[in-house]
Amino acid sequence: DAMVIQNPRYQVTQFGKPVTLSCSQTLNHNVMYWYQQKSSQAPKLLFHYYDKDFNNEADTPDNFQSRRPNTSFCFLDIRSPGLGDAAMYLCATSREGPYEQYFGPGTRLTVT
Amino acid sequence: DAKTTQPPSMDCAEGRAANLPCNHSTISGNEYVYWYRQIHSQGPQYIIHGLKNNETNEMASLIITEDRKSSTLILPHATLRDTAVYYCIVRANSKLTFGKGITLSVRP
Numbered sequence: 001d002a003m004v005i006q007n008p009r010y011q012v013t014q015f016g017k018p019v020t021l022s023c024s025q026t027l028n029h030n031v032m033y034w035y036q037q038k039s040s041q042a043p044k045l046l047f048h049y050y051d052k053d054f055n056n057e058a059d060t061p062d063n064f065q066s067r068r069p070n071t072s073f074c075f076l077d078i079r080s081p082g083l084g085d086a087a088m089y090l091c092a093t094s095r096e097g098p099y100e101q102y103f104g105p106g107t108r109l110t111v112t
Numbered sequence: 113d114a115k116t117t118q119p120p121s122m123d124c125a126e127g128r129a130a131n132l133p134c135n136h137s138t139i140s141g142n143e144y145v146y147w148y149r150q151i152h153s154q155g156p157q158y159i160i161h162g163l164k165n166n167e168t169n170e171m172a173s174l175i176i177t178e179d180r181k182s183s184t185l186i187l188p189h190a191t192l193r194d195t196a197v198y199y200c201i202v203r204a205n206s207k208l209t210f211g212k213g214i215t216l217s218v219r220p
Contacts, residue, residue: 004155031206042199042210043156050206090155098144098203103155 003027004104006091012110013081021076021107023091032074033101034066035090043090049074050096078109086111116200116211123217130187132214134200137181143204145176147185149196150213156199159185190218 005024013019023032030051035043047056049068063085065077078085088108092101117135124130136145146161160167160174162183167174173186187194199213 033208042212043150043208045207045209048206088153092155092208094206096206098146098161098205100146100158100161101156101208102158106153106155 004091004093004102006089006104006107008107009105010108010110012112013078014112015083016080019078019081019109021078021089021091021109023074023076023104024072025091025093025102026072027093027102028071029093029095029102030071031094031096032068033092033094034064034074034076035092037088037090037106039087046076081109081111083111085109116202118198118200118211118214120212121215121217123219124190126192126218126220127189130190130194130216130218132185132187132198132200132216133182134185135182136200136202139180139202140204143202145174145180145183146201146203146208147172147174148199148201148208148210149194150199151193151196156210159198187216190216192218192220194218 007022033048034046037043046060063079067075088106090106091104094101144161144163147159148156150156160172162174176183195218197213197215
């Protein structure tokens with residue numbers, strides 16, 4: 001089945017140690033998104049790609065970066081994780097326009 | 113994107129219809145109404161969307177008022193697995209802005 005895959009499902013990193021989360025899709029969608037969801041809060045969009053065109057949300061910290069080497073893969077890099085970055089990170093894909101987004105299961109990040 | 117307002121929570125009995133309301137009084141003509149849900153510890157799941165007309169799929173029905181200022185998501189026969197946070201979102205482009213949603217609890 002076509003889907004959005006996130007690895008790993010659970011990630012533990014140390015304070016200040018760079019970490020990379022990955023997302024892949026088999027839907028061949030040209031738009032990919034990264035959301036951050038903290039405990040008991042709604043998902044919050046960090047950035048998204050239209051193909052290789054990167055779009056950062058205005059309030060996304062510089063500590064968060066992303067790479068999209070091809071249509072299928074997208075990475076979230078956190079350069080120096082702080083305790084406040086502990087959250088569920090969700091990847092989603094869609095066709096361009098007001099179409100439904102398909103979400104992966106998320107990666108739960110713990111910062112120690 | 114227009115803002116939506118949802119009650120914080122509601123419950124319903126298993127097997128009964130669940131009617132989840134949403135207000136979007138500032139919606140503009142090109143904005144769609146989308147519903148997603150998020151079961152605990154999972155990624156959000158698309159349910160249904162509409163522009164002007166009522167819509168139905170295998171999961172739910174979406175009723176949009178004629179003035180488009182409010183809508184209702186209907187789960188015709190709620191089950192325990194429908195317990196989740198349901199998000200009503202109004203959008204005109206690719207981006208989703210999630211509000212607080214409504215927590216639906218289905219009781220046995």
